[in-house]
Structures are given as C-alpha cells and as structure tokens.
Amino acid sequence: MDSFDYIYNHMMGHCIDYDANYPNEFAKGSPCDMLAEEIFAARLRLSRILDQNESGxxxxxxxxxxxxxxxxxxxxxxxxxxxxxxxxSE
Structure with a gap:
C-alpha cells in the first residue's frame, strides 16, 4: 500500500488499526459522518420516488x-x- 492509500484508507475509516496521525474522518458524530447520513437518507428518498424501492x-x-x-x-x-x-521542491 502506498502512502496515499494508507492515509486515504485511514481517513475514510476503512482500516481496523488506528493511526492518530490520520484519524477516521467518518467517526460517529463527525462532520463527514453526518454528511454521509444525509446522503444515505436522500438516497432512500430518491429510490422510493424513482423506483418505489425501499432499499436505496x-x-x-x-x-x-x-x-x-x-x-x-x-x-x-x-x-x-x-x-x-x-x-x-522546498
């Protein structure tokens, strides 16, 4: 895993191990967590409207x-x- 993938995966909450240098930005109650919840709720609403589908x-x-x-x-x-x-370059 290259350094970008390491950082990205930790910050996205895809890693089990914790690295304080790159905290999970999707931890419960975080701004990203709240935005993800809004996105999921909107996905469900749109699915109901477009496909009469409750699964999202x-x-x-x-x-x-x-x-x-x-x-x-x-x-x-x-x-x-x-x-x-x-x-x-510096």
Missing part, C-alpha cells in the same frame, strides 16, 4: 453516488500528489 439501491442514484465517491478519491489523490511535490 436505485440504479441511477447509485451511479451518481459511486461517481461522486470516485471523483472524491481522484481529487484527494491529486491534492496529495501536489502537496507532496511542493514539499519535496
């Missing part, structure tokens, strides 16, 4: 959610790379 798994809604997740990871990767390049 509307195909179109999931395309949007997954695309935003991938875009977020891409932007985080680029920000990390730019920051690392800046710190190495």
């Amino acid at each position: 798994e509307s195909e179109d809604v999931m395309v949007i959610v997954k695309a935003y997740e991938q875009m977020l990871q891409f932007l985080c990767q680029r920000a990390y790379e730019h920051g690392r390049a800046e710190s190495l």
Whole structure:
C-alpha cells in the first residue's frame, strides 16, 4: 500500500488499526459522518420516488453516488500528489 492509500484508507475509516496521525474522518458524530447520513437518507428518498424501492439501491442514484465517491478519491489523490511535490521542491 502506498502512502496515499494508507492515509486515504485511514481517513475514510476503512482500516481496523488506528493511526492518530490520520484519524477516521467518518467517526460517529463527525462532520463527514453526518454528511454521509444525509446522503444515505436522500438516497432512500430518491429510490422510493424513482423506483418505489425501499432499499436505496436505485440504479441511477447509485451511479451518481459511486461517481461522486470516485471523483472524491481522484481529487484527494491529486491534492496529495501536489502537496507532496511542493514539499519535496522546498
């Protein structure tokens, strides 16, 4: 796992082990946790409207959610790379 993946996975809450340098930004009650709950609730509402589906798994809604997740990871990767390049050039 490269350094970006290590940091990203810890901050996203994907790791079991804890690293105080890169805390889980999705810990219960955190701003990211609350935003994720809002997103999930909206997903359920949209699924009910679009597909009369209670699972929150509307195909179109999931395309949007997954695309935003991938875009977020891409932007985080680029920000990390730019920051690392800046710190190495100093």
